[in-house]
Amino acid sequence: MKGIVLERDRAQAADREEFRRAVLNGLSRRPRAIPAKFLYDARGSALFDKICDLPEYYLTRTETEILRAHADDIATLAGKNCGLVEFGSGSSVKSRLLLDAMDLAFYAPIDISREHLDRSVGRLKKDYPSLAVVAISADYMALEALPDVPLASRRVGFFPGSSIGNLRPEEAVLFFRKARELLGKDGALVLGADLKKDPARLHAAYNDSAGVTAAFSLNLLRRMNRELQGSFDLKAFAHEAFYNAEQGRIEIYLRSLRDQLVTVAGRTFPFLEGERIHTEYSYKYDEAGLAALAQQGGFKVAHSWTDPDRLFAVTYLTVT
Known part of the structure; x- marks a missing residue:
């Protein structure tokens, strides 16, 4: 049993280190982006299950x-x-x-x-x-x-x-x-x-009236705060999703609502009002x-x- 626990702890440490590297790399580049797979911690996965039951999410x-x-x-x-x-x-x-x-x-x-x-x-x-x-x-x-x-x-x-x-x-x-x-x-x-x-139907699916999809997106910031000692103010960012007809895809971002400084894993990143972090594409x-x-x-x-x-x-x- 002790060996199983140690193996699990090592795996969790490796997962967290992968997350840390991806976040620091993603926030250091322009345009800023963090891979969509990191949306799915336990809370993110539970929120996505709720999204699947929404009336707009066909x-x-x-x-x-x-x-x-x-x-x-x-x-x-x-x-x-x-x-x-x-x-x-x-x-x-x-x-x-x-x-x-x-x-x-x-x-x-x-x-x-x-x-x-x-x-x-x-x-x-x-x-x-x-x-x-x-x-x-x-x-x-x-x-x-x-x-x-x-x-x-x-x-x-x-x-x-x-x-x-x-x-x-x-x-x-x-x-x-x-x-x-x-x-x-x-x-x-x-x-x-x-x-x-129809793009209108796509827009509704990724911008539900109950705000569950927004909570799912913003949970990425919550995860960075919890696992990487981040200082994100979730009220200072907004979920943004729209259909890019030319590329045939929904694009999803977290948009900064004001000029701000954010610390993650010991590093400080400046955000301008309107600056975005790309989190996900959904090609059709x-x-x-x-x-x-x-x-x-x-x-x-x-x-x-x-x-x-x-x-x-x-x-x-x-x-x-």
Whole structure:
């Protein structure tokens, strides 16, 4: 038990050091930017779960409806005794639709938030006592292999929530290549992607009337205050999200509301009124563009499903 605790403490220290380096590097450059993955500490992950239930946030609701309607089709395409590998698992809510439908040798959720992952896996092991659940706390883009997973006839990846949209196109291609490497030559990938649509609907989804998305963004500053001895005044920054039609993406920032000095990890950074920290992109795709991107990363479209309004797509990709 002592060894497990020491290993956990070392891992947490390594995570905090990675966060420190990313923050100092991101605040030192122009334009300022901090990778979106650091939004997802335990509190950030819990806030994102609340975002998924908001009336304006159609993405989760629509994707869930598609998965519920076609989970059996996905199970048929995947075959028997396969392993399900989820990239960025969060609370594993949508995963349960596949866990219930598929014939699985194991389920391996990968998530950067160790605390959130441990809670989710605890619930899964209780609800699926006969399923081998292998929790992997890591940045899936940095994984070299899947540790300690049982043998399976094939590995099927699951990347829901339009998380592919959080990656720049060149980063998305790198993700596909990484997934191909982890899933193997017989692998497949179930991918959720948000489709291009009316900009007004996109704006509403990322600027909800209850302010939950704003709280999610501002939690990054709260995390810096807590973990890096930061001095951010959360009332002196605002969540800003808008659709860039030329780039086909939502852009999300934290905007300084006044001239100010902020200290983080022993360093002081000046902010001018209106100066922004970029935190996230969310690219929107059409089906042809998504297929072309996947092909660059070593996958081809085997099947794709959308909702009646064509807001969202769930695509089953196979390795080329």
